[in-house]
Amino acid sequence: MIYLDNSATTKPCEAALLAMRGALETDWFNPSAAYGPAVRAEKKMTQARRALLEAAGAQSAELTFTGSGSEADSLAIVGSAERFHGARRVLIFGGEHPAVLNTREQLERLGHTVETFPARRDGVADLEKLAAALDENVGLVSCMQVNNETGAVQPVGEIARLIREKCPGALFHVDGVQGFLRVPLAFDQSGIDLYTCSGHKIHGPKGIGALIARKGVRLNPRIEGGGQEKGLRSGTENTAGIAGFAAAAQWLAAQPKRFETLRAAKLRLYARLRAEIPELRVNGPDPESGVAAPHILNLSLGVRGEVMLHALEAEGVYVGNGSACSTHKREMSAAFRAMNAGRQAAETAVRFSLGMMNTIEEMDAAADAVIRCYKTYAAFQRR
């Protein structure tokens, strides 16, 4: 099996499995209890929190564990908007994941106004349009670190500077689910106020996410109760998920060449396909450019995406058809709408997303399979 759908989810790494086993079989106590084994479970959670903050370059910040990246997005956006004084404007990048885009209804119910800003043709947020929209009434800007469909790396540093200049009171939220540890981040120096990440996209388990927040950012909890996570997210802590998430982050962080390794593999696959498939079109930024994430390659190959996906499955190669979240849906995805790509591009798009377990040899085998499928189905379509 060659698995190239790592932006949908990743295989848990050995370090994550081992850490989870420890949490489930030995340190399974309730971290809120007062006796020794429970205090030890709480300490392990504190260590995991510190490890994740360190991996994000966020030693000065605070981290709240949630049940998913989507929940962390909700805590960041709705949780901060509930604390705004009066009605504010919220600016959201049009290419966001639905976990961010679909907070609109809750924001509007709170009396705020939600506006989106578009992408350029390469999937990168249009800074001119954003700059023109920023003013003192903006309470929050949300822009993802890496687009989940196109791999376009968003200019979060530039956006932070624009916010500082034009609306210094506004908060800046970044959904880092597809970027965390695959694109460099120094949270403490970034100008970001709120940063979402998720365990299962970095070879950790599903069911665990986190929101990193600059100290002093005021949030309302989405889930009330026993007051865990300093009152920001009640419910007995998912100690196994937390342990697995932190172990995976440490495993990735210990591989400083990971950016280059992922990028080299992606470019190998791209070069092979470009040489053999004349109809190939890139969706998103030029894969060789600096605004292309090292691990995501979205290509239209002249064959319907679903057809290619299933043909490749028969060859033992697993790829994504747009974002995993929208596989079961018919409408064009947010990223394709935001960069104003045509329906043709969207319908023939295939997403190759790499993880830390892929090898360069797999890229050659995957390219062979894609080219074979292309030749079969493109010829068939032309008849």
Add this chain to the structure above:
Amino acid sequence: MIYLDNSATTKPCEAALLAMRGALETDWFNPSAAYGPAVRAEKKMTQARRALLEAAGAQSAELTFTGSGSEADSLAIVGSAERFHGARRVLIFGGEHPAVLNTREQLERLGHTVETFPARRDGVADLEKLAAALDENVGLVSCMQVNNETGAVQPVGEIARLIREKCPGALFHVDGVQGFLRVPLAFDQSGIDLYTCSGHKIHGPKGIGALIARKGVRLNPRIEGGGQEKGLRSGTENTAGIAGFAAAAQWLAAQPKRFETLRAAKLRLYARLRAEIPELRVNGPDPESGVAAPHILNLSLGVRGEVMLHALEAEGVYVGNGSACSTHKREMSAAFRAMNAGRQAAETAVRFSLGMMNTIEEMDAAADAVIRCYKTYAAFQRR
């Protein structure tokens, strides 16, 4: 180690560990993806959902997985209250867990009025007071199945009948976190509309809960996004947590004598302590009565709760000091306030909560340890 704090959390059973291992090591794909291994992961999730519905006698109902019991409570209460037409009254049992009690602020922000109804001296909800409060303006009643501190089994059948009689349009939510599979339940025949349960209280993993809802009950999601769980709870599904939760439920459900086994063990412990500790007072219902849950025994033993807890820890016996959620807090807990117990009772309360891994022999050893600690510290206090 004799672990008697199973209402705080339980040790995961072998069946749960095995199921989680399968989900993490083999079926780790994203259930939303379109290829074979992902479809298999989705099927396993469907099987787990059915197993849990069956364990609750809820074959006609729907089940939404959440990240915790607290989140399921929030989905049930805030999620339904957002759909009410106009301002309504919400009646909440005063002895509820904070996950239910603390939804008050969100309900009030929605324009609803929140009122609580008290317990009798034995910790059971006062039905006369509730009946007097019910009228056509009530939109929701929430009453737990088993109190987490006293083990008082609440009259949910009676409450369902009162609602049908006095305000048939109102929804009835039951937090079953402490009752699920330890007190009989036939959801489909119960008159309950919404039922919360949690994995880690039944020897499953932490970080997974569920809301069971009668078909036709309309809810808003708390967490928006990719539309998982029929749009009621977005975020990639916690497939390992789900598998472990269902496996634990099946393991419990396969032990039909579990109610009697737990009760016999609890009564053995109670009889030994009552015979030897003259100052013993029961907090909650008479442990021998039908309104006492089989697995929870809350006693005031004339020694401060924290002192007893740590003295017992030194003997290898782990017990709870009130509810695990309030260990770090100083104020009197909800259950003690609701039944109007004195401060003295609250300060000297120790909660013994049993799980499916406890044996009757452990009860004798635990009783010996409690009696030894009592003799040491009660004598010390009297000096």
